[in-house]
Amino acid sequence: MDINKDARTELGEVGEFGLIERLGKNFGLKNPSSVKGIGDDAAVIDAGDKYLLLSTDFLVEGIHFDLSYVPLKHLGYKAVSVNVSDIAAMNGIPQQITVSLAISNRFSVEALEELYEGIRLACDDYQVDLVGGDTTSSLSGLVISVSVVGAAEKDKVVYRNTAKEGDVVCVTGDLGAAYLGLQILEREKQVFMANPEMQPKMEGKEYLIQRQLRPQARMDIIHILREVGLVPTSMMDISDGLASELFHICTQSNVGVTIYEDKLPKDEEVSQTAYEFKIDTTTCMLNGGEDYELLFTVSQEEFEKIKKEPDILPVGVIRAKEEGMTLYSKGGKIHDLQAQGWVHFKDNQ
Amino acid sequence: MDINKDARTELGEVGEFGLIERLGKNFGLKNPSSVKGIGDDAAVIDAGDKYLLLSTDFLVEGIHFDLSYVPLKHLGYKAVSVNVSDIAAMNGIPQQITVSLAISNRFSVEALEELYEGIRLACDDYQVDLVGGDTTSSLSGLVISVSVVGAAEKDKVVYRNTAKEGDVVCVTGDLGAAYLGLQILEREKQVFMANPEMQPKMEGKEYLIQRQLRPQARMDIIHILREVGLVPTSMMDISDGLASELFHICTQSNVGVTIYEDKLPKDEEVSQTAYEFKIDTTTCMLNGGEDYELLFTVSQEEFEKIKKEPDILPVGVIRAKEEGMTLYSKGGKIHDLQAQGWVHFKDNQ
Known part of the structure; x- marks a missing residue:
């Protein structure tokens, strides 16, 4: 079959989000049980008493991971984490996963079995059950597809498109570490390939590397939010970088945002390593992906309930749409926020 | 990382079912909502009022399809059909799908867009909603992962492990056509590669080719079962061939079976083409896969409710385990049933 016939638009021209939008545009929702389709961290299914949440993620060898430095056990753990993180991002509790492999x-x-040992550890940590999957050959490499089902009370599900002007923008944990962990692993791979006798230099970088290889979904934060009785006005997980996720929330909620550079959650190892790699630390925190922290918005009054939580930090405020998406720098200057994120198709051209 | 270290067991040594069993053995079910995990056509999740069903399937270029003769639109349709068929096999109604692509x-x-046009047509035919997915690059080829969510009343879900001695074994539609359709497409591909001027010989084979390229999940049968008020004692879909599926039902239900060769649902085009390819027609019907018909068992009394349905045929009877799995041939001889099915890992060695 000629897949090149007639008009040909390259994948790189439309980008990942453009592609999803273009391919999904002729699909309406027919079933009354389909509450939310494409466009959030997970789909929302009305199951009667409560909502079920459904999400799925691919991990492709050569695109998302490099087995020359990613241990299979960590990869298994990460495959579960990134899916559980999507359920956390909807304020839900993960329950079941399916894992499909093309090998x-x-x-x-x-x-x-190493890979599955990591999957099992993650299932224990997140209290989810492996309930199915598919296993098949591939002609080259390893492809992992994980789907996850979670649950939430109907009044607790949090979407991306419901941030309100005046809301406090909160971020959990710290940002930029997973991105720098990847830079270190890639650097040491190059060193090793040039001279296999060289010992890898990873001392003092353990945190960054662990953040890249074995990220944790922030289910602990979801449980804290339940304990204090707070439902965010909007939420996402930070997989493609803070700036990119803010872009989604602002676009879908029809609002703007101001982020304060001096409020961004900076880890000391991140600052040092960014300096070493001659990358701006703020850029790492804004555009480095794969931290799987949570980004959410709450009203100013509700923020009182969490202001003493050490792992939740206010980093900005939701503005009117007309004010745009801006970064208020340490020097008091206002910059436009650039939502670049990861563009997988460009990486591969 | 050395993935070859220490003991090395090749994938081909354990086979697909052996692999799934071995990888899943350390996983228990922790959540009370996880009613049924690995080992049936779909997982079963308690959603309160009813059960939700979850299944997932991979379609990998070069393993499951060859784009030199599979139109992308048909491929999209088939990707949905094979998943919907898993929900039908549990006696459920499909509701939502996610579609992930590595491209x-x-x-x-x-x-x-061609691929998604096929997905959209299937969504319309089966009344399911596309609610999510993931889109990413691959270094080579196309990998499609579809997950499906269905629903069923709690007393209507049908498993594989509940066939009873004396039950009538029923099959829908006819068998062997999809397998022969594949043989024709492969033959014409070889002819074309040897001489691109040759016209493909496909007249009179339209049914077989359509069965291979664009299979239908038998949701019509599920609706008939509901109308006549019949819940089968056990059920599966026939994706790997009748003999292989009978093996699963008999092993899991701890029973034996006798299949009557003269009762097998034979299509005229299947007989003619099997003759042409010098393959035994019965072997096609027993071991040819991908028909996506339903195999189910019902008690003799319940069978009365469907005995006039033209598309449901009784082909055998469930026996005690000690009697084994046998085929009663047209000539009155008794043969052991061989459960070969598709062994993807062997195909690829």
């Missing part, structure tokens, strides 16, 4: 004959059964 | 840059946006 080349390069992998032994023992290697897959 | 190389060889594909244009227009090619993916």
